[in-house]
Amino acid sequence: MRSETAMPTSSMLVMDGKTIIVDCGIGVTRSIVASGVSLLDINAIFITHLHSDHVLELGPLLHTIWTSGLKKPVDVYGPEGIKEYLEAFLQSMQFDNQIRVEDEGRLPLEELINLTIYSEGFVTRLRSIDVQALKVNHPPVEECYALSFDNESKKIVFSADTAYFEPLTKFSHKCDVLVHEAMLMKGVETLLERTPNASRLREHLLASHSTVEEACKIATMAKAKHLVFNHLIPADDPDISDEDFLAEGKNGFSGQLTVGYDGIEITF
Helix, strand or coil: CCCCCCCCCCCCEHHHHHHECCCCCHHHHHHHHHCCCHHCCCCCCECCCCHHHCCCHHHHHHHHHHHHCCCCCCEECCCCCHHHHHHHHHHHCCCHHHHHHHHHCCCHHHHHECCCCCCCCCEEEEEEEEEEEEECCCEEECCEEEEEECCCCCCEEEECCCCCHHHHHCCCCCCCCCEEEEEHHHHHHHHHHHHCCCHHHHHHHHHHEEEEEHHHHHHHHHHEEHHHHHEEECCCCCCCCCHHHHHHHCCCCCCCEECCCCCCCCCC
16 A cells, blocks of 8 residues: 555646536545535536546546535536446446435436547637647557636646647647646656566656656747646655756746645646
8 A cells, every 4th residue: 555645637627616627536536525625516527538547536526426416417528438438337336326316316327427528629618718628649548638728817728648749839828827747757767667567667658758848848838827747757756856846847947837746726
């Protein structure tokens, strides 16, 4: 059992009266409750891609919202494959779902999920917020998307998992906050030393993720006001601190720079 380590990727965006969850790694439900936000206040959930550290707790989160008293639909957005994930989850919980509908008079959970499957070029509007998706470079996953939330006053962008991907600069142009993954190479070397099958992991990390330097380059070219590192690699090395990420980041980005951690609150 690991201790004192970061939970997988999940973010909550509160904007124009909307509470939006971006990705549902394990622990997301508990983290939302710990933040003081009611599960019943969640309006929309976006999944950037189907790697387990981004989608594993989507079903359990929806089920827990439902058992908390859900009566209005929740909008769920995800790439190709999300429908099959949700169908399989609902099937796995068929006994509990049916019992609760019959015994507690609840509406069936599946009737309270508004599912939208999105792809490259996707645009939608949540009240006053324009949401756009950009397919990024995260092999071998083909359907992985950065997301932009723009209410004309503020613009927040999540990179999702991606290797260095220059189209993100235009997509993030003059954003107020860019939440971008960051990989610290000196920490990666230590990670590889204690990981079985290290050569394959090295290939994956270098092909699919962005270094601190690359994240800073994207933020600088985009003229982002605030760069927030998330999905840190490594996330649980006791010899690597936030200061290590910041020290390298400040060499490549002159704007406001923050290293994300569980429970951090960013205002904009």
